[in-house]
Amino acid sequence: MSPVDETQAEVMELFRRLSLVMRRSAVERLADVGLTPPLAIALHHLDEPIAMGALAERLSCDASYVTGLADRLEELGLAERRVDPTDRRVKQLALTEAGLRFRRQARERLYDGAQMLAPLEPDELEAFAAALRKIVDAAESP
Amino acid sequence: MSPVDETQAEVMELFRRLSLVMRRSAVERLADVGLTPPLAIALHHLDEPIAMGALAERLSCDASYVTGLADRLEELGLAERRVDPTDRRVKQLALTEAGLRFRRQARERLYDGAQMLAPLEPDELEAFAAALRKIVDAAESP
DNA sequence: ATCAATGGTTTAGAGTATCAAGCATTCTGG
DNA sequence: CCAGAATGCTTGATACTCTAAACCATTGAT
Numbered sequence: 593m594s595p596v597d598e599t600q601a602e603v604m605e606l607f608r609r610l611s612l613v614m615r616r617s618a619v620e621r622l623a624d625v626g627l628t629p630p631l632a633i634a635l636h637h638l639d640e641p642i643a644m645g646a647l648a649e650r651l652s653c654d655a656s657y658v659t660g661l662a663d664r665l666e667e668l669g670l671a672e673r674r675v676d677p678t679d680r681r682v683k684q685l686a687l688t689e690a691g692l693r694f695r696r697q698a699r700e701r702l703y704d705g706a707q708m709l710a711p712l713e714p715d716e717l718e719a720f721a722a723a724l725r726k727i728v729d730a731a732e733s734p
Numbered sequence: 735m736s737p738v739d740e741t742q743a744e745v746m747e748l749f750r751r752l753s754l755v756m757r758r759s760a761v762e763r764l765a766d767v768g769l770t771p772p773l774a775i776a777l778h779h780l781d782e783p784i785a786m787g788a789l790a791e792r793l794s795c796d797a798s799y800v801t802g803l804a805d806r807l808e809e810l811g812l813a814e815r816r817v818d819p820t821d822r823r824v825k826q827l828a829l830t831e832a833g834l835r836f837r838r839q840a841r842e843r844l845y846d847g848a849q850m851l852a853p854l855e856p857d858e859l860e861a862f863a864a865a866l867r868k869i870v871d872a873a874e875s876p
Numbered sequence: 877a878t879c880a881a882t883g884g885t886t887t888a889g890a891g892t893a894t895c896a897a898g899c900a901t902t903c904t905g906g
Numbered sequence: 907c908c909a910g911a912a913t914g915c916t917t918g919a920t921a922c923t924c925t926a927a928a929c930c931a932t933t934g935a936t
Binding site for chain 2: 597599600601602603604606607608609610611612613614633652653702703705706708709710711712716717718719720721723724725726727728729730731732
């Protein structure tokens with residue numbers, strides 16, 4: 593029955609608010625190009641062809657959700673599934689030509705939200721990133 | 735056409751991952767007590783009766799969403815709407831007796847996710863909180 | 877050759893919101 | 907005072923995000 597640390601509770605609350613603001617801003621910026629945030633994020637992870645399951649892992653979401661994202665990216669002509677010749681169960685998701693062209697703008701729209709980080713001085717940003725890395729590493733390691 | 739700063743982009747990605755982990759962990763912990771995260775968060779903000787609109791502002795969400803949260807809290811017997819006598823348009827949402835008793839456990843379950851912050855040393859945590867405050871303040875001020 | 881395991885999809889569902897329209901109440905200018 | 911604007915909340919429609927369970931095809935292991 594740990595008493596909740598005040599600073600920790602405040603951080604949780606701030607974190608929640610920032611998540612909301614960031615998502616809303618991302619939704620807004622991406623709307624012009626017809627993408628939703630998860631689609632843009634998936635696109636961002638397609639530097640090279642990647643198996644559906646591996647992509648799910650990178651996005652930390654269920655594989656079945658990735659199926660839907662891939663469907664949509666295919667409909668938009670931005671990516672395509674390629675059956676892996678070495679294991680026909682596996683499907684590699686790969687950018688198309690159009691996807692490659694499109695990706696840069698999408699990425700910029702997606703990460704323009706990073707301008708919210710502008711109030712931080714470079715060293716503050718670095719410390720912030722380090723703290724996040726620490727937390728995420730600990731949280732994601734089983 | 736600002737080139738995306740690498741550290742900034744990394745921070746955005748880490749932030750996204752942490753949001754996911756935190757939400758999943760909150761969902762899991764709150765399931766036992768029959769609450770969803772937004773309900774627990776709303777409860778957490780009910781230190782004293784608060785008008786629906788004011789609550790929406792605190793939660794940074796649409797007022798219509800708060801209507802649904804309040805409905806659910808009333809169904810659970812944790813809160814009740816009271817018509818403000820000085821302005822009959824306004825409804826104050828207030829904890830019931832049961833809600834008051836319930837709130838402590840809910841809060842602990844909600845903020846147990848704060849244990850994810852444990853890897854940070856106290857001074858790191860403080861710096862992290864300060865950075866978040868800075869960002870959120872800037873992001874939320876119009 | 878069979879049977880378990882793996883990769884991916886389908887389906888169903890819950891949760892998280894937002895927006896537009898509407899009702900009741902209050903406020904304001906004439 | 908009163909017509910109309912503004913405010914507070916609710917309703918209803920809709921979109922998105924995500925998970926879990928059941929399912930099919932393929933592969934690997936005995």
